[in-house]
Amino acid sequence: MNVPGDRLAAILGGMRAAEACRIDADTSPDARLLAVSKTRDAGEVAALAACGQFAFGENYVQEALAKQRELTHVPLEWHLIGHLQSNKAREAATAFDWVQTLDRAKLVALLAQHRPPDRAPLNVLIQVNIDDEASKSGCRPDDITALSDAIAGQPRLRLRGLMAIPAPDPDMARRRDAFRAMKSLFDDLAARHADIDTLSMGMSEDYGLAIAEGATMVRIGTALFGPRNARRPGSSTSGTASSA
Ligand SMILES: *Cc1c(COP(=O)(O)O)cnc(C)c1O
Numbered sequence: 001m002n003v004p005g006d007r008l009a010a011i012l013g014g015m016r017a018a019e020a021c022r023i024d025a026d027t028s029p030d031a032r033l034l035a036v037s038k039t040r041d042a043g044e045v046a047a048l049a050a051c052g053q054f055a056f057g058e059n060y061v062q063e064a065l066a067k068q069r070e071l072t073h074v075p076l077e078w079h080l081i082g083h084l085q086s087n088k089a090r091e092a093a094t095a096f097d098w099v100q101t102l103d104r105a106k107l108v109a110l111l112a113q114h115r116p117p118d119r120a121p122l123n124v125l126i127q128v129n130i131d132d133e134a135s136k137s138g139c140r141p142d143d144i145t146a147l148s149d150a151i152a153g154q155p156r157l158r159l160r161g162l163m164a165i166p167a168p169d170p171d172m173a174r175r176r177d178a179f180r181a182m183k184s185l186f187d188d189l190a191a192r193h194a195d196i197d198t199l200s201m202g203m204s205e206d207y208g209l210a211i212a213e214g215a216t217m218v219r220i221g222t223a224l225f226g227p228r229n230a231r232r233p234g235s236s237t238s239g240t241a242s243s244a
Helices: 003-019 042-050 061-070 086-095 105-114 141-152 172-192 207-212
Strands: 032-036 055-058 077-080 098-102 122-128 157-164 198-200 217-220
Touching: 003 032, 003 042, 003 207, 042 061, 055 061, 061 077, 061 086, 077 086, 086 105, 098 105, 098 157, 105 122, 105 141, 105 157, 122 141, 141 157, 141 172, 157 172, 172 198, 172 207, 198 217, 207 217
Parallel strands: 032 055, 032 217, 055 077, 077 098, 098 122, 122 157, 157 198
Antiparallel strands: none
């Protein structure tokens, strides 16, 4: 039995089923899977890559760098999904292909300044605090326009869309409201920046719902790798973004 391959196949099947539930199922793009590899070792990443999964998400810059050093022989795409502190922006601009947690103007300038000239522009998503939780990162919906224009003015950055981590509300109807609100913000942003293509939302527990409501990328850890038990100090075992 090939456990990583079986879990991957089950999730991809669930994603395809959820796409069929979309209102605009005929015209909307397939959703992409981001495998969230925080707390997993390089061997587990390599096992999934051997099954055809090449996009991985990490919450911490240092943890990502350590795995990348062991995996130089595999062409992988790395996404930062944890909160980005300004003093880590230089390393993040080098270590990742995507930063999904851009949530303030200061990071726009820092990431653009430090993206190495020999690399493709850094793909970025604006993280939105959709539930207006005081403790969480992410910008306010009202800040999206100014941030998106700032990103569009930076040739070393490429704006790809929006990301959110809705509150893990046990009431799925309320999660759906958050996903719908994000889809509406995404459509508004697409009217201003026509080439955006990514709405990153939905995790192990709710990725089907997120895709049905318009997610084009889901970020899945537990359902792919099994429960996280190896914990880093200060890391989170729930879906909330931990600090980079
Ligand atoms: C950990 C994490 C995930 C994955 O959560 P699971 O519930 O394990 O699928 C997704 N997004 C972010 C930002 C995370 O920190």
